[in-house]
Amino acid sequence: MPHSPITRQSLAAADAADSLAPCRDRFALPENILYLDGNSLGPLPAATPAAIADAVTRQWGQGLIRSWNDEAWIDLPASIGAAIAPIIGAAPDSVIACDSVSVNLFKLAAAALGMRPGRRVIVCETEDFPTDRYILEGLATLADAEIRAVRRAEIAAALDQGTALLVLTHAHYASGEVHDMAALSTAAHAAGALILWDLSHSAGALDLHLDRDGADFAIGCGYKYLNGGPGAPAFAYVAARHRAGFHPPINGWMGHVAPFDFAAAYTPAPGVRRLLAGTPPILAMAALAAGVATFAGVDMRVAEAKSTALVAAFAALVAQTCPEFAVQPPVPRHSAQIVLRHPHGRRIMTALIARGVIGDFRPPDRLRFGFPALYTRFTDTWDAVQILRTILDTGEWQDSRFDTLGTVS
């Protein structure tokens, strides 16, 4: 973006030149809403209502139990995993859709401990999204391991001969800041440790290369950039070199090599399929499949570059139009979001939502705005900042009813 003032006209020109602009038609976005929260919950893909209705009414209602075979329900975790794989730079058979990010983190971190006998330390990042640390601490209590949480700058130095695993979120949930996957994977391996990447804020936003960049394990979210619906199933990745040698502790029948033999002894399925435990949630899987399909034909380099440009435009517009905000300046590489800080951030975000500009708020003072490449327009950045200016000018955010912003948004 240029340093001279940005105009709406220049942004409209950027939209006209945008090769991803037609992807917006893949979504059913409401009228009169500027949705800048796809980093928290992706919007409804246009194809999803019919896909779900078919899964409910025809596949379940008419097909009943027969659809496990006739509609290949049983293969959905693997087939959706294979569809996610190219979005994250992974081989198709190294990804599976299942459970939640939390449960997948537990399973893979436990498997990693088993692969590094004698090492009992899991290193993670103090500033990470707290749930990852909660999960690791729960695992450590059960499995007699130790969690070492360190600050971002101290990660590499914290790795030593006792480290079994390094767990990092690739793109930070608030700042959007991105770790160097290749460098940190190399650092972990140099210490003899494994590395697990949480891609919740990366998958579908950034140009990822898990296989190339040395990841051992990864987990990620289906309901943010992958547009799989609220609470969509998550996914998990295991590098090809570990497919035979990792053993998650939640050994359910769907992860058995032959679930329908009902054998007394557990024999794990090959590769990522052994991450399955219970019966896959088919209706949620159908929505996730439709969400992942919104990425058909999308080059993630182009998607990341567009989101980077959108964030830059938004940051410049805020600086130009709303100087009362501390804009957390975009770092050289970041996910498809940006944070503005303001002591009255909660009320201001609530007032924005009331005017149809939907972002979210994270304590204590962070207004978070997302710019996924598939459906966000450059002109949206202009329109959102104009409304932000209006809210500041009218003082309407001071209305006390705006204290009631709900917990999630």
Place this chain on the structure above:
Amino acid sequence: MPHSPITRQSLAAADAADSLAPCRDRFALPENILYLDGNSLGPLPAATPAAIADAVTRQWGQGLIRSWNDEAWIDLPASIGAAIAPIIGAAPDSVIACDSVSVNLFKLAAAALGMRPGRRVIVCETEDFPTDRYILEGLATLADAEIRAVRRAEIAAALDQGTALLVLTHAHYASGEVHDMAALSTAAHAAGALILWDLSHSAGALDLHLDRDGADFAIGCGYKYLNGGPGAPAFAYVAARHRAGFHPPINGWMGHVAPFDFAAAYTPAPGVRRLLAGTPPILAMAALAAGVATFAGVDMRVAEAKSTALVAAFAALVAQTCPEFAVQPPVPRHSAQIVLRHPHGRRIMTALIARGVIGDFRPPDRLRFGFPALYTRFTDTWDAVQILRTILDTGEWQDSRFDTLGTVS
């Protein structure tokens, strides 16, 4: 059922007298199908397509992230749990809908180990559905515990001062045989152990009294008798006396007392809410809510009695009409299903399904038929057995294409 030959007329009279007969209208059953597999996958409730379409198109599509609050998405695990509670004889705040049966078993069995320090043995049943044992063995490897699998007759004798937990499936997945919950809970407690009941084949089929009968923990399935859809979320029960003292090992943000504080330290939510880990799957939860709602106003004593009568009628009709089958005789108390045994069971079941009588097959020789009370008619038992007779008479089951019965049904 009388010992004199059963007639279709007498069964039609039983339907006419059945107080639960109107409940069949709560389901969208396909024409020309006799569905006798609701013990494996409950059929589509009539209200579900509209409920799902609303969740997808209005709540997600239009409401977007705002629906976490505006539509009380965030409360669905607890509100569905409260709706399940009366079906299983539990206090409303002792049940929560989340994850899968497998994952919930892992969480609660691990919590039980933590509540019995010094005791490292989990007793389970050799003949149980294999996945429960797989899960327990995975937990034992991780948490340095021991699994002692014993035969059904040896359960009480296997409990001793080293036993932390007894895990039993209340109604057997194949035979339908039911354990005495009160007696075995008492036996476990007498040994100083806790007891966990898997209600996958009981909840929604039998008259259960978890609170009264001394259960400590329970897990159960949403997609069988609760009609929640393929792979629906499961549920978990924790007795009120344990609400503050149990600590599942998968500590996700949704189980935190204040998830949206993003606190560095994990503080568990009160009671069953701490079983939540990741973000709840809303579309699947919406289907589960509609499934559980099919039980509105149903007295489970009446439901169990009706299913018992249906099973008795079916068994008598098979004995009367198809003597080539070994009918596993209904035990005094059993779930809403029965097993027929035949060396060519797989082909015969496939031929039945081809004629629209849907049961399922379990190796090596078991044809399984379910008779859920809400939608099965007494005349269905007659019609199914007549078609079975026809298949035997024509010999059509010997067609080699009937070797291809899929894995799940």
